[in-house]
Amino acid sequence: MSIVVVGSVAYDGVETPYGKVDRMLGGACTYISLAASFFHPVRIVAVVGEDFDDADAGLLASRGIDLTGLERVPGKTFFWQGVYSADMNDRTTLRTDLNVFADFDPKLPASYRDSEYLLLGNIQPALQRSVRNQMKSARFTGGDTMNYWINDYRDELLQTIRDWDFLLINDSEARLLSGENNLKHAARKILAMGPNTLVIKRGEYGAMLFRDDTFFVVPGYLLEEVFDPTGAGDCFAGGFVGALAACGFDLKDPKVDRMELRRAVIYGSVMGSFCCEKFGVDRFRTLTRAEIDARYQEFKAFTDF
Amino acid sequence: MSIVVVGSVAYDGVETPYGKVDRMLGGACTYISLAASFFHPVRIVAVVGEDFDDADAGLLASRGIDLTGLERVPGKTFFWQGVYSADMNDRTTLRTDLNVFADFDPKLPASYRDSEYLLLGNIQPALQRSVRNQMKSARFTGGDTMNYWINDYRDELLQTIRDWDFLLINDSEARLLSGENNLKHAARKILAMGPNTLVIKRGEYGAMLFRDDTFFVVPGYLLEEVFDPTGAGDCFAGGFVGALAACGFDLKDPKVDRMELRRAVIYGSVMGSFCCEKFGVDRFRTLTRAEIDARYQEFKAFTDF
Numbered sequence: 080m081s082i083v084v085v086g087s088v089a090y091d092g093v094e095t096p097y098g099k100v101d102r103m104l105g106g107a108c109t110y111i112s113l114a115a116s117f118f119h120p121v122r123i124v125a126v127v128g129e130d131f132d133d134a135d136a137g138l139l140a141s142r143g144i145d146l147t148g149l150e151r152v153p154g155k156t157f158f159w160q161g162v163y164s165a166d167m168n169d170r171t172t173l174r175t176d177l178n179v180f181a182d183f184d185p186k187l188p189a190s191y192r193d194s195e196y197l198l199l200g201n202i203q204p205a206l207q208r209s210v211r212n213q214m215k216s217a218r219f220t221g222g223d224t225m226n227y228w229i230n231d232y233r234d235e236l237l238q239t240i241r242d243w244d245f246l247l248i249n250d251s252e253a254r255l256l257s258g259e260n261n262l263k264h265a266a267r268k269i270l271a272m273g274p275n276t277l278v279i280k281r282g283e284y285g286a287m288l289f290r291d292d293t294f295f296v297v298p299g300y301l302l303e304e305v306f307d308p309t310g311a312g313d314c315f316a317g318g319f320v321g322a323l324a325a326c327g328f329d330l331k332d333p334k335v336d337r338m339e340l341r342r343a344v345i346y347g348s349v350m351g352s353f354c355c356e357k358f359g360v361d362r363f364r365t366l367t368r369a370e371i372d373a374r375y376q377e378f379k380a381f382t383d384f
Numbered sequence: 385m386s387i388v389v390v391g392s393v394a395y396d397g398v399e400t401p402y403g404k405v406d407r408m409l410g411g412a413c414t415y416i417s418l419a420a421s422f423f424h425p426v427r428i429v430a431v432v433g434e435d436f437d438d439a440d441a442g443l444l445a446s447r448g449i450d451l452t453g454l455e456r457v458p459g460k461t462f463f464w465q466g467v468y469s470a471d472m473n474d475r476t477t478l479r480t481d482l483n484v485f486a487d488f489d490p491k492l493p494a495s496y497r498d499s500e501y502l503l504l505g506n507i508q509p510a511l512q513r514s515v516r517n518q519m520k521s522a523r524f525t526g527g528d529t530m531n532y533w534i535n536d537y538r539d540e541l542l543q544t545i546r547d548w549d550f551l552l553i554n555d556s557e558a559r560l561l562s563g564e565n566n567l568k569h570a571a572r573k574i575l576a577m578g579p580n581t582l583v584i585k586r587g588e589y590g591a592m593l594f595r596d597d598t599f600f601v602v603p604g605y606l607l608e609e610v611f612d613p614t615g616a617g618d619c620f621a622g623g624f625v626g627a628l629a630a631c632g633f634d635l636k637d638p639k640v641d642r643m644e645l646r647r648a649v650i651y652g653s654v655m656g657s658f659c660c661e662k663f664g665v666d667r668f669r670t671l672t673r674a675e676i677d678a679r680y681q682e683f684k685a686f687t688d689f
Contacts, residue, residue: 165565261610263607281589284586285589287606294606296603297687298602301592303568305566338689341688342689345689378689380599381599381600382602383646384600384646384647384650384684
């Protein structure tokens with residue numbers, strides 16, 4: 080009864096109007112698994128180098144995350160450095176050192192095979208497919224992608240997502256993937272590509288859920304201060320899948336309770352909002368389930384009419 | 385028992401990816417009053433030239449709008465021409481001929497003095513104040529403004545909105561007026577300037593309502609096609625104030641039902657969404673109250689969790 084999360088574990092250097100951190104734990108797999116761990120057991124598949132700090136592995140382990148699939152190989156851990164604009168809506172990548180991540184070949188440990196949920200972070204579509212093929216019994220599978228794969232690996236990506244139950248991308252990726260500017264039209268085309276459920280993230284503006292006869296929109300949480308938005312989208316994914324896994328949701332079942340699905344979108348939004356409150360993963364060092372549930376209730380309060 | 389709406393009645397030339405209309409009825413007062421007329425009786429104060437078409441006056445009259453305050457003077461009606469970008473998020477003004485609107489000196493007809501609600505469209509702040517002073521008995525007063533008045537007539541604007549019960553502006557105007565990028569901080573500062581209620585419009589992303597202990601956010605309606613967004617913000621204002629007037633809402637009363645206020649924000653969003661479905665005011669020629677209520681229920685359905 081676990082969620083397998085596959086993706087990058089990295090070190091990030093981030094500068095925002097609130098400050099600058101030269102090197103801190105980051106990566107999609109890190110953010111996703113930390114967020115999901117508040118809802119359901121998580122197992123990760125990732126690769127790091129010899130420089131990976133035991134304290135960082137310790138943080139993941141402290142959240143009960145299974146690190147059997149965290150390979151340590153000779154070389155350095157993936158490093159990304161970026162700087163945000165004053166309004167935080169744009170970021171510029173200053174440096175991307177793939178390091179050991181360049182040869183990442185995700186292998187599912189034998190002990191992971193009974194896992195029920197598979198969440199594929201943004202990596203090469205062929206690698207995503209390879210993991211999916213190692214875990215065919217998953218109750219549901221889905222993940223993220225990005226403009227680079229949509230543009231340059233389109234056929235491979237289409238072949239990959241054909242087998243997914245859900246796709247979770249942002250609005251510009253949805254437009255790029257579908258070739259449609261209008262998100263309603265975009266969603267219709269993407270749902271025809273395979274996934275039965277589509278979540279479109281819109282950053283500070285919230286998120287949308289599309290699934291056959293279900294359409295749900297939630298506005299973003301209005302934070303007092305956004306310290307560092309890095310990883311917010313991944314935390315959304317972790318919260319969303321975590322909440323679905325926690326209630327044993329089966330995306331393949333056409334008769335499932337749509338309200339559970341909507342609530343999972345709210346939990347995704349909640350986790351994304353917490354992520355922005357401190358630099359990197361720092362907010363997750365102290366976050367409690369009670370705080371998560373209180374923010375869920377805030378979403379109720381500010382959207383109810 | 386009426387809403388007085390003050391602002392521009394104009395002719396617009398509009399080009400969007402869906403088509404081009406060289407000359408059609410437009411102007412903030414037109415859009416506001418058409419939208420509000422579906423909820424409550426409306427009386428307008430505006431000026432037009434000798435070229436103003438009887439058929440256009442007829443459309444307003446057909447919605448029961450009182451035209452006693454629509455002055456006809458020698459010269460031409462205000463003309464605006466603009467073109468929208470492919471994604472409709474930007475527009476370029478090609479031509480602004482103020483014509484008779486340059487000397488607009490709004491005068492409240494004696495028959496309007498018993499009106500209870502005053503909605504001031506985006507005009508010179510001193511003119512807004514002059515109308516407000518002609519109608520001091522109003523149950524509530526508020527309106528719109530724009531970047532030009534915020535930048536170049538700041539003191540006059542601050543003096544004007546000090547007496548208002550509500551201010552209804554878009555997010556970039558809220559940032560400009562407050563000097564705060566974060567909308568929560570911006571709202572706090574603006575509420576300290578006078579209005580007890582602030583609505584921030586966010587275009588396709590919806591709207592936010594701020595008032596002492598009340599905070600409400602609604603996402604935008606996802607249209608299949610946006611033919612022409614001209615006037616959508618004004619229709620939001622008309623729907624919002626119309627719905628408040630229809631339930632006898634008193635913004636000055638600290639004990640009013642917050643849910644009525646939230647529902648008015650939804651009606652504003654509903655009217656803004658209908659506005660975009662056809663060019664200019666065309667959607668309001670056929671719109672029915674039943675369609676409005678059905679869309680209100682759609683908002684319920686796609687935001688409920």
